[in-house]
Amino acid sequence: MINKLKHTVRDRIVNAVRPMVEGMVKQRLLPMDSRVLDNSFITGKLLPYNTTSTEYIVKVEKDGRASASTPPIPPLEYWEGYADSDEDYLAGGRKDMAAMLSILNQANETPLTLTKVLDLGCAAGRMLRHYPCLTDTTELWGSDINAKYINWCQQNFEDPFYFLTNTTAPHLPFEDNSFDLVYCGSVFTHITDTADAWLMEIRRILRKGGYAYLTIHDEHTLDLMFTKYKDDPLFFYFVEAVRKFYEEQSAEALKDYVYFTIFSDPASQIFYNREYLVKKWSRFATVVSVTPEAHDHQTAILLRKP
Numbered sequence: 001m002i003n004k005l006k007h008t009v010r011d012r013i014v015n016a017v018r019p020m021v022e023g024m025v026k027q028r029l030l031p032m033d034s035r036v037l038d039n040s041f042i043t044g045k046l047l048p049y050n051t052t053s054t055e056y057i058v059k060v061e062k063d064g065r066a067s068a069s070t071p072p073i074p075p076l077e078y079w080e081g082y083a084d085s086d087e088d089y090l091a092g093g094r095k096d097m098a099a100m101l102s103i104l105n106q107a108n109e110t111p112l113t114l115t116k117v118l119d120l121g122c123a124a125g126r127m128l129r130h131y132p133c134l135t136d137t138t139e140l141w142g143s144d145i146n147a148k149y150i151n152w153c154q155q156n157f158e159d160p161f162y163f164l165t166n167t168t169a170p171h172l173p174f175e176d177n178s179f180d181l182v183y184c185g186s187v188f189t190h191i192t193d194t195a196d197a198w199l200m201e202i203r204r205i206l207r208k209g210g211y212a213y214l215t216i217h218d219e220h221t222l223d224l225m226f227t228k229y230k231d232d233p234l235f236f237y238f239v240e241a242v243r244k245f246y247e248e249q250s251a252e253a254l255k256d257y258v259y260f261t262i263f264s265d266p267a268s269q270i271f272y273n274r275e276y277l278v279k280k281w282s283r284f285a286t287v288v289s290v291t292p293e294a295h296d297h298q299t300a301i302l303l304r305k306p
């Protein structure tokens with residue numbers, strides 16, 4: 001009885017705040033001009049430094065504390081919702097990096113053997129800042145479609161870090177066979193139709209035997225959304241968007257999917273049938289391991305270029 005009452009009250013609150021939440025979800029996930037960003041027919045999109053004018057001044061954003069070993073903490077609006085305090089920002093990036101290194105370690109690889117690295121979709125270098133620089137030849141690249149993040153990184157990270165802005169078109173300005181490791185933490189979660197083309201592009205720039213570490217949403221992620229993360233304030237917008245999508249679909253529509261997606265690239269949230277994806281990608285590269293909850297709620301797939 002009490003439970004039923006609780007649910008009724010909860011549903012009333014959810015219904016009352018839903019229009020507001022929907023607006024906030026869209027605003028947060030699609031913060032720019034949605035005529036372009038929301039258009040699935042357009043690829044080659046980016047989040048420009050200035051979204052409102054073609055005349056603009058790029059400001060000095062260098063933090064005086066920047067040094068090769070300790071880049072400063074970026075402004076909160078560059079955190080991609082990963083944390084709500086400086087300590088959490090650092091700890092979260094360290095944890096996600098440690099998870100990736102541990103998975104690579106199980107494949108007998110370490111930062112000593114993987115020295116030329118690309119963090120594709122690096123945001124403000126949340127993970128990249130923790131990659132161990134163990135050799136004189138280590139070269140750590142970050143790229144992102146958000147020019148503001150890249151501008152900040154270029155001003156605040158020093159050697160051996162390099163950064164550039166790319167677009168949503170599956171092309172990277174790097175030579176063939178030139179990287180030991182390319183990783184994407186929560187980036188293939190925002191790429192729909194061009195995901196395979198992106199994987200092929202990553203494969204092109206990897207050397208033979210090089211690794212791609214990609215995190216994705218799958219069925220396990222969905223379970224976690226409605227259990228472990230359902231009341232986590234950092235996941236509020238995300239859980240609400242998924243919940244709303246789920247409520248709008250029929251049980252029939254949700255049966256037997258290979259993937260489903262909410263919103264459009266680069267703000268999409270794509271959820272895979274894991275078995276389908278692993279089978280598909282194993283035709284492009286060797287699937288070394290699949291690790292649920294490697295990146296919070298996301299599953300990591302480690303691939304090796306044959």
Ligand SMILES: C[S@@+](CC[C@H](N)C(=O)[O-])C[C@H]1O[C@@H](n2cnc3c(N)ncnc32)[C@H](O)[C@@H]1O
Pocket residue numbers: 080082096120121122123124126127143144145146149166167168169184185186187190191266
């Ligand atoms: C959820 S954030 C993850 C950021 C970072 N990887 C981390 O773990 O902190 C997703 C990032 O991917 C970027 N992004 C989305 N699509 C991209 C693409 N096709 N190429 C490069 N970056 C992309 C977004 O701008 C955003 O910074």
